[in-house]
Amino acid sequence: MSINNLIQRSHRLINVIFALVLVLGIAVSAVVYYKGDYIAKKTADLIAQEVPAYDLLSKLNNSLIEQERFFYEFYATQKQDDFAQGYLVTNQQTQRVFAELLVRFGDIPPLEITQNSLQELNKLADEFVLNIIAAETNWDLARQQLRTITDVRRATSPQIQQLITLTENKVELSEQVILNGLELVRFFVVLYGLATLIVAYIVAKALKAYLSTDARNQRLSLFSTRNPNPVISLDSRNVVTYRNPATKRLLDILGFPEDKTEWLLANNIGEYQKQILEEGKAGSKQFEYQIEQLYFQCDLHWLEDQRQWDMHLTDITERKKFEQELLFKASHHPQTGLLNHYELEKTVTQLCESEQKFTFGLIEIRSFSQLISGQGLTVASTVVEEVATSLENILLSIDKEGCRVFHVSEKSFVLVCTSDLSNRQIDSLVQKIDQRISSTIFHCQYQVQLDFGFANFPQHGKNYTQLHKNSLAALDKSASSRDKSHVLFNLKLGEKLLYEQQLIDDLRVAIDRVQFELYFQPQMALSSGKIIGAEALIRWQRNGNWITPSEFIPLVERAGLIDKLGDWILHTACQKAQNLVSLGWSELVIAVNISPLQFGRKDFLSKVKNVLKETGLQAKNLELEVTEGVIIFNEQEAIETLAQLKNLGLHLAIDDFGTGYSSLSYLRKFNIDKLKIDQSFIQDIQHQTADQSIVRTIIELGRNLELKVIAEGVEELEQQEILAAMGCDEIQGFYFSNPLPEQQFIDFLQQHKTV
């Protein structure tokens, strides 16, 4: 039952009770009035009649006794005058009282008897007076007469007593009537009092209920009045019936007219109302919606008894913006604002599930680590941002419909084109991007080169992981061959990937079981023809076939196994070198190849120290061959490590010199001993003048920097002669020796001049 109904019913009840109490009041008043009047009359009667009657009767009695006394005094004194005077007065009084009594009681027997007694007394009085005043008073008679007078007088007493009793009875009767009347009045008064009490109780209760309801209503109304959030009531036709002050403030903020509260309703409020009504009587719903630039949470309630909607709005703009910001951050790369790898994975997974054909294109900034180490992180970041913008602009300008660009890692972007692009289409897309990027001047004049790798769904991968892996394989291949016209993944590449994976699996086992060997390729000083040392080269047989280290070392690096293998190589090379020293070749230097990953480890220096200690090899018998790639991770650290290694007293050579950075600036900073000219410059040196000039320049450079220069890959006498003529210090190559197993190398040393 609603509060209003309750109040209405209480009001009705109170009115009825009031009416009843009023009627009862009037009735009681009437009864009390008439009864009171009656009692008053009865009392007045009592006072007016019965009380004087008492008085008269007692007066009569007294005057008779007084009269008798006068007789006795007269007998004693015989003073006639005194007697006559006293007796007369009392007799008159007696007569008067009697007359009054007669009026009051009427002719009733006791009075009749009394009257006779009085008459007799008068007669006796006359006889007595005559006897006394006689000359000869008969005193005996007198005494006789006195006795008779006394007897007669006494005879009146029962009559008077009878009259008194009669009066008493009358008084008693009246008293009873008055008492009865009073009893009735008291009953009515008590009844009325009780009725009033009951009414007062009921009224008090009703009043209390009313007051508390009223207080609650007031509190409720204050609740919405003081509520800082908008509260709006609507009738069943969505006409606004109430709005609190906060609603008005909101209209102000939104710049809406003051009387347009309905503009604050959600467009789809009807749907929620329908749901609430369908669900049950007093339901509610919570939903969010936007008004202009603000977001609100609406709590909508249906009040069935009042047939009205109550709407409570809460401004959730801040939260919503924060959520959107979080959502944006979660799905976009912080640096470029492009969609990130999470979004990529999500998009690709959805596309795969929908079985729609699409193309997945990986784009990477080439030599990004060098960009960072050379130009610094800030420049590198700016370049990345510029590349991102360029990629977006290019896609827009070439109108590649359905192509989206994602920024997945620092240097990597991914294109997802929701159509299955052919090889030709991909080539043309890559060409367009490449041309635009190469013609763009980036921050600090940096020339950006991109590498591409593409894979199509579903031919080249059935899920994100496969597509990513295969596009990366395509990218690696195209990057290593620098051929941008074959960036789409193909099955051959897939087979290669598979083969490599198998190779990695086998390498893992081989490393665990140490199934490798170290060969030694002698190195010779051109001036003396003496063997000065050898390069240690790793050898691995897989299923009876030799696998070249150029093939498996990068895989070992990729699989994260190079530390373990590198440790074994260094340790074994030092052991064997120490063996040679102990066989008498104390000046031989054994060169060990060190992978940039190995070199970059924090503990590399201590590892070298330990190995020397463990094997007992002197540092002067060890040479480390590192490539220019060692500075990839951290140039400063590389310089420091090289200096510390140098301090140990070992030799340092830059391997494959001329193919990498070829930046001469860092060469001065490196504390090294030797440059090792890459074999690609030697291969055709007898025919290629370009190679000759490069080699000559390197030799010159070495001389200027006081570094030794060794040429590797010398296969022919002619090559050796050219190098000798150029002033190259040392050579290494098949011409005078292949890499040899340990024992054969020892044999070789025994047959040749050595240092």
Ligand code: C2E
């Ligand atoms: P690298 O350090 O440049 O090694 C020289 C490579 O040239 C060796 O190939 C060697 O056998 C080969 N070679 C020597 N003389 C001639 C020649 O006259 N003509 C030709 N065409 N080649 C010649 P290998 O042993 O197959 O090693 C290939 C690469 O594998 C090495 O190149 C080096 O980068 C890596 N590698 C080999 N052994 C190790 C090792 O123990 N540790 C590390 N980290 N890498 C190694």
Ligand code: CA
């Ligand atoms: Ca080498």
Ligand code: CA
């Ligand atoms: Ca080399």
